Amino acid sequence: MKRTKFSPTFKKFACEKEGIGMKATLIERHSLLREVIFFIKSRGLILLRALRNRFDNDLQRFPFGETLKSGAVISFSESDLWNPDDDEQNWILTAGKIQNLRVATRKLNGLEIPAGKVFSFWQHVGYPGRSKGYVTGREIREGCIIPTVAGGLCQLSNALYDAALKAGFEIVERHKHTKVVKGSLAEKGRDATVKWNYIDLRFRSSSSFRIEIDLAPESLVVKFRSTTDHRVQQIPSAMTVQPSKLNDCFSCGNFECFKHPGKVVLQKRKAVTTFILDERWSEYEEYISKTAATGDRFVVPFTPDQRIRINRYTWNVAKGFRARAVPLMALYRSLSIRLFSGGGNNVFSQMLRLDSKVTQRMLKHIPLESTHIVISQNLLPYAWAAGVLGGRTFDVLMTRLPMEKLHERLDAAYRHYPSSSTLNDFRAPDELVDLESMALTRSRHIITPHREIANLFNNKSILLDWSRPRVQVKTRSAGNRILFPGPALARKGAYEMRRLASELKLSVTIMGGATEEDSFWNGLSVEKAGADPFEGVGLVVYPTYVEHHPRLLLKAIVLGLPVITTTASGLQPSDQVTIVEAGDYDALKRAVLEKLPEEIIPIPSMSNASR
Structure with a gap:
């Protein structure tokens, strides 16, 4: 986009011609002076709220729990993640918002709040800075939608407020947005904006309840559970509020504005697939070579151009694509397994621990614009636990039976041969089994050349052909x-x-x-x-x-x-x-x-x- 300077008169004329009325006036509000004033005021409010919170006896942090996991769903809220009105530039801000939701939901999913206690959004989410994993999303400020770190958390607070209303909870603190974005809960008057830490969302219930949050590929789902017979309050449908025009930094056209992110950020960012791969199988390398598209990304243990590498974990298909490798961690894992003196389930536990370390290193290289993931099975439960698969579709390259089925198979063999000293080996912790099962259930496709594994997943499996190995042909003696x-x-x-x-x-x-x-x-x-x-x-x-x-x-x-x-x-x-x-x-x-x-x-x- 060509950078052009406009006179104030022309800018106002251009804005009115585009049918956005006072956009030029809104733009003028953003200046370095106003930004300094806003910074000072907000820091004062943050300090004041921190002092108030220190002496607020009702304010507590509550633990994650399992007590109410089997309770009935007493309220439910669902909202779309993606905005159909986004243009090519705004899309990346929505992708940033979804990443911020991935980080924040991990702080809330599974919390159990005792009866009569106040739930506070910021008390559990904490300070939303870059060091916590938050990225640039969108924030409403002074009538405009601007790029800001941790932008988009309001979708989560909106959903929590909506669910709290439906459950008939007491709303202790709630603040409306000053701008209504099309497609949001603000259109129905069911929104609750948040700003660290002085604009909070707080509510309580007369009975204990559990918060469950799910990031599906296309929607954010918030559920409250309780074992108490809790009748869900039927809220009459509110009058729809007319949404505002989208006054955002990407489409206003004023490059001189202090808050404008600049033309470098304006470059078109397309959705991509990221392949997160571990052990190389020729069947999967052939499959990926046929399905990977220009612009896709790879995260692998080793790339072919690295001098020190292990062939078993080197993916030749990554050549020619934007690829990131984790060679030091991959080498550490291989050497640790070779040198580990334990046996049976001891070495298996060691392998699981090292797979977790490799996965955590790999997940740092997933680009923001990645909307689809193809991942090796041994990395899957750790990626699911980290929340990076939320708001994305994903396929799984299966390298073994699911842990749950593997345990069942070993148990069946043990019933035949209870004297075996090895059939109790290779058992994963129940928590890891559950994580893998949940992720496999949510996956879009299961990809495997293994017929038995493919049959477990019926319609969503993609059955590949086994690669026939190259065998040296020579004269062999007659087989007896x-x-x-x-x-x-x-x-x-x-x-x-x-x-x-x-x-x-x-x-x-x-x-x-x-x-x-x-x-x-x-x-x-x-x-x-x-x-x-x-x-x-x-x-x-x-x-x-x-x-x-x-x-x-x-x-x-x-x-x-x-x-x-x-x-x-x-x-x-x-x-x-x-x-x-x-x-x-x-x-x-x-x-x-x-x-x-x-x-x-x-x-x-x-x-x-x-x-």
Whole structure:
């Protein structure tokens, strides 16, 4: 936009021609002198209010709780996040407002207020500065909408006031806006403006209540819950107040105004998708290469142009896009896992803790204009807890079963084999399980090549093809052995494999050093795989309970070997691949008997085969 100076007469004429009447007069109110006066007055009011609050016995901070979580919803308020009247420049202020709502709602969601106690907006939200995560949004001041840090929190106070009215609460303090913005609750006289800390919203209830706030992709939802039989007050519909014209710094056209943000900020900012990625899967890299658009952003552990990187976490697809990396934290995580001496659930807890640290570092690089997120599953619960997914749509790249389903699967295996020393490993805390479940429920799409995972989410899943690995073609000896492509652990189906080897007199090649116990394979014809695990193998049998990325099975398929596995492997059945239910030993045994040629093993008697 070209910077042009106008005379006061021309500016007034231009404003009137655009049908905005007194806009020129409003603009003249913004000057350095007036800004200094406003600053001094506001600081005086802040100090005065702070002194009053210090001696106000009714003013308290209340904790988050779970006591009223199952209570009935006694009131509900919903308002749109996005303003359909925004132009290309104003849109970024609305995006800033939504970011500010993400920060503030975390301070209020889950608060439980005792009966008769006063709830104060600022007492719980606190000072809204940049150091707290707030960004530039929009604020109404002197008849204009201007860019300001933490602007837009009034949408939250509006919704709280609206819900409090509907619940019949006593309103202790409330202030109206001086300007009515189209589409806001102010049109219905249900608004409550706030300004740190001297313009507050306060109310109380005769019964205890819980505040729940949800940032859906398109709306802000506030709910109050209570276990008391609380009849929701029916508020008669108020007369609609005519909204004001949008007098804002982006569209007034006066670059000379003291409050104008300048033409640099006026550059068009488009909505973008941000890919927040961790472990690289070739299936996901191919998918992203087809869906990423110009202007999208990437946040990854390593970028391809970094000298020090770990290939497992280096996303080649990020090349050519605006990408941010967290290499130091990613390296720290990898080294910590390698050096950690614990085992079982100890190492799993360590992995979860480090994933949380990596996620927190990555979240700092999400651009304000990102309206859609594509995120790796292991980062999801921490992103959900941080509130960054609120007001956005998001897709999840699934790298394993949901924690809730994973626990159920391990519990089922434990009922079969209660003597296992490993089936109680890899258990996440209940809080983390709940966070992931809530986020997966809210997600737009679940993206996975794993058929079992895709089936869990029905219509919103996107099923990808498994990438076929490149396998070196060479002459192998005729197969007369059975390959069990996993460690001797219960969750990988080791107990079923041991029983098959014993009953059918199989010669088994095993992989992995982990085992349930040192004597697990005693008395059986078992040998560890060499450099080429498929050498001498005629059949691959993998009765696993948990398998998220079946690389070895995919290699076996490429080599043309018959495969018998469970639904947990995520593969599609075919002439070459036989699928049985995890834990169904009889079905597994029948499948093995059908696939094994007579020259490999003697066919057992019918009584033995039916065991």
